[in-house]
Amino acid sequence: MNRITISKLLKVTDPEIVRKNLVHLKREMAGLYWDLTRPTPRPPVFLVGCSRSGTTVTFETIGASSDLVNLGFEIPQFWNDLYGPLNNGWHSEAAGPEHARPEHRDAALRFFYRRLGGGRILDKTCINVMRVGYLHALFPEAKFVFIQRDGRDNISSMIDGWRLGRTDGDFHLSQFLGDFPEPVAINHGEYTDWAFFLAPGWRTYNQAPIEEVCAFQWISANQLALDAAALLPPDRWIHLRYEDLFERPVDMFRDVYARLDLAFTSDIEQRCRTLDQRPTSIVKGKPAKAKWKQQNPELIERILDRIEPMQQRLGYDTGA
Numbered sequence: 534m535n536r537i538t539i540s541k542l543l544k545v546t547d548p549e550i551v552r553k554n555l556v557h558l559k560r561e562m563a564g565l566y567w568d569l570t571r572p573t574p575r576p577p578v579f580l581v582g583c584s585r586s587g588t589t590v591t592f593e594t595i596g597a598s599s600d601l602v603n604l605g606f607e608i609p610q611f612w613n614d615l616y617g618p619l620n621n622g623w624h625s626e627a628a629g630p631e632h633a634r635p636e637h638r639d640a641a642l643r644f645f646y647r648r649l650g651g652g653r654i655l656d657k658t659c660i661n662v663m664r665v666g667y668l669h670a671l672f673p674e675a676k677f678v679f680i681q682r683d684g685r686d687n688i689s690s691m692i693d694g695w696r697l698g699r700t701d702g703d704f705h706l707s708q709f710l711g712d713f714p715e716p717v718a719i720n721h722g723e724y725t726d727w728a729f730f731l732a733p734g735w736r737t738y739n740q741a742p743i744e745e746v747c748a749f750q751w752i753s754a755n756q757l758a759l760d761a762a763a764l765l766p767p768d769r770w771i772h773l774r775y776e777d778l779f780e781r782p783v784d785m786f787r788d789v790y791a792r793l794d795l796a797f798t799s800d801i802e803q804r805c806r807t808l809d810q811r812p813t814s815i816v817k818g819k820p821a822k823a824k825w826k827q828q829n830p831e832l833i834e835r836i837l838d839r840i841e842p843m844q845q846r847l848g849y850d851t852g853a
Contacts, residue, residue: 572646572651574642574646574651574654575651575652575653575654576653576672576674576675576676577645577653577654577655577656577672577675577676578595578601578653578654578655578656578675578676578677578678578793579656579657579661579665579668579675579676579677579678580592580595580655580656580657580677580678580680581657581661581662581665581677581678581679581680581758582662582679582680582681582682582754582758583662583681583682583687583691583750583751583754583755584659584691584694584704584729584730584750584754585682585687585690585691585694585729586680586681586682586687586775587680587682587773587775587778588657588659588680589657590778590808591678591680591773591778592655592657594786594801594804594805594808595655595678595786595789595790595793595795596655597800597801597804598790598793598795598796598801599796600653600794600795600796601652601653601654601655601795602649602650602652602653602654602655603649603654603655603656603657604648604649604656607657607658607659608656608658609626609658609659609660609709609730610709611641611644612628612658612660612661612664613626613660613709613710615634615637615640615641616628616632616637616667617660617710618710618731619710619711623713623714623731624733625663625731625732625733625734625735626660626663626664626730626731626732627660627663627664627732627733627757628663628664628666628667629664629666629667629761630666630667630669630670632667633667633670633671637671638671638672641671659729659730660730662679662730662754662755662757662758663730663732663733663753663754663757663758665677665679665757665758665761665762665765666761666764669761669764669765669769675769676768676769676770676771676792676793677762677765677769677770677771678771678773678789678793679758679762679770679771679772679773680773680774680775681755681772681773681774681775681847682774682775682776683775683776683844683847683849684748684751684752684840684843684844684847684849684851685823685825685833685837685840685851686775686823686824686825687751687775688744688747688748688751688825688833688836688840689824689825689828689829689832689833690824690828691729691747691750691751692743692744692747692828692829692832693828693829694728694729695724695728695729695743695746695747696743703728704728704729705726705727705728706726706727706728706729706730706731707726713726713727715736715739716739717739718739718740719738719739719740719741719742719743719746720741720742720743720746721742723743724743729750730750730754732749732750732753732754732757733753733757734749734753735749737749742835743832744829744832744833744835744836745836745839748836748839748840751840751843752839752840752843755843755846755847756843759846768792771789771792771793773785773789778808778809779808779809782805782806782808782809783802783805783806785805786801786805787802787805837851
């Protein structure tokens with residue numbers, strides 16, 4: 534028996550390889566079952582919000598319910614493969630109801646069923662804040678949980694994300710989309726790639742200062758979400774404020790759980806009472822209000838006029 538044969542045998546019996554092969558086989562069998570039976574899905578839940586608006590802590594708190602299943606990570610590649618920059622001429626990562634196709638619904642249902650089975654799905658993917666109408670067209674029975682955050686803190690946190698990346702990687706998009714169709718030189722060339730998401734009109738900001746880029750992203754994300762929400766049945770939209778994570782977390786999530794028809798157990802309640810102590814941030818520090826005053830005050834001061842209309846729409850007083 535030669536060395537190559539022995540090496541192959543060792544690989545076949547390697548526990549990690551065996552585990553991966555079993556996972557692959559399980560998914561293939563689940564996909565085959567879905568193809569044959571097309572099981573009726575339970576209404577999914579989509580958690581949406583601008584990047585760095587508190588989506589992670591909200592996702593973890595709702596995802597603690599035993600009545601929901603989730604992947605535990607975002608899937609922008611999957612949603613973009615259905616409709617995104619690589620098949621829409623690099624327009625953006627946004628999508629409206631006019632872009633929804635029956636085969637997109639089938640692909641999504643099969644994707645989740647192969648990995649999660651027939652449970653009720655909770656999905657949090659950054660770009661979906663710009664795809665609410667699209668997702669509603671695919672899943673009319675779905676519910677959306679939207680969280681907003683004061684633009685000053687949200688944009689400041691996004692600036693930190695552009696600068697620092699995240700504890701387990703980074704937010705830059707070329708890792709998912711490949712090379713951009715034109716040069717990017719944001720903040721005098723400091724950034725040659727986009728981070729977080731591509732909103733409609735992104736090319737206009739390819740040479741802009743970082744604070745203007747993040748303000749553009751924050752305004753775009755909230756505007757697209759709110760405009761789409763206005764066309765949904767009221768019971769499909771659950772609107773949260775980041776600031777309530779500190780001011781009334783138990784009441785806020787008790788209401789969310791009720792509107793999603795989930796059991797608000799004593800364990801979930803206790804979890805909500807300690808949200809401000811949980812190390813949920815994947816960029817920098819624990820959740821807090823008015824962090825912009827310590828982190829990026831000068832940059833935020835420069836874009837206050839730009840964000841004022843959306844601040845008012847969301848109910849924030851920029852002068853406060």
